[in-house]
Amino acid sequence: AQSVTQPDIHITVSEGASLELRCNYSYGATPYLFWYVQSPGQGLQLLLKYFSGDTLVQGIKGFEAEFKRSQSSFNLRKPSVHWSDAAEYFCAVVQEGRRALTFGSGTRLQVQP
Amino acid sequence: GAGVSQSPSNKVTEKGKDVELRCDPISGHTALYWYRQSLGQGLEFLIYFQGNSAPDKSGLPSDRFSAERTGGSVSTLTIQRTQQEDSAVYLCASSLAGDTGELFFGEGSRLTVL
Numbered sequence: 001a002q003s004v005t006q007p008d009i010h011i012t013v014s015e016g017a018s019l020e021l022r023c024n025y026s027y028g029a030t031p032y033l034f035w036y037v038q039s040p041g042q043g044l045q046l047l048l049k050y051f052s053g054d055t056l057v058q059g060i061k062g063f064e065a066e067f068k069r070s071q072s073s074f075n076l077r078k079p080s081v082h083w084s085d086a087a088e089y090f091c092a093v094v095q096e097g098r099r100a101l102t103f104g105s106g107t108r109l110q111v112q113p
Numbered sequence: 114g115a116g117v118s119q120s121p122s123n124k125v126t127e128k129g130k131d132v133e134l135r136c137d138p139i140s141g142h143t144a145l146y147w148y149r150q151s152l153g154q155g156l157e158f159l160i161y162f163q164g165n166s167a168p169d170k171s172g173l174p175s176d177r178f179s180a181e182r183t184g185g186s187v188s189t190l191t192i193q194r195t196q197q198e199d200s201a202v203y204l205c206a207s208s209l210a211g212d213t214g215e216l217f218f219g220e221g222s223r224l225t226v227l
Contacts, residue, residue: 042220046216103148103156
């Protein structure tokens with residue numbers, strides 16, 4: 001069965017520091033991969049997605065992610081974190097033969113001043 | 114409104130009661146999804162509707178859960194004989210047909226079963 005693992009439950013970084021959130025997937029073929037963000041009191045919002053082509057994808061709010069087939073990873077990065085980035089981040093993959101996304105358990109990001 | 118609308122935003126019920134949660138998707142979106150988010154957990158897929166096709170019910174956790182979508186628009190998720198483990202936030206999302214994966218989520222319905 002396809003699965004998505006986010007090994008870090010909670011990460012704290014200082015404002016202005018760089019960020020990397022990890023995501024690993026288990027999938028038989030090249031997956032469609034996504035990162036969503038859930039800010040307090042708001043619905044989930046798509047940050048970026050990877051279907052094919054260039055393995056480095058740019059998203060909104062200054063985020064980027066890199067697909068590495070050899071490591072089955074799709075890590076999310078941001079060079080300089082802002083306090084408003086504090087939120088929960090979910091990696092997701094489309095299940096083969098379906099349209100429904102499988103989500104990881106999420107990483108909660110806390111930003112220190 | 115322009116986004117996915119869910120109601121009620123909060124629902125407290127007693128164990129054994131039935132509840133209905135409503136989702137009004139973005140106009141023109143033919144795909145509709147229900148997910149469940151329990152405390153400290155990721156999002157658990159429940160059910161998916163696409164146009165007039167038979168829904169994908171593979172994520173429904175038990176036969177106490179059911180959902181319907183009337184007229185290809187509004188959807189209702191029904192939980193019968195609620196249990197305490199049903200307490201969670203129920204999220205609805207919609208998307209354009211063919212736009213794989215770009216789901217637009219509502220803010221959810223928080224269900225608490227006492």
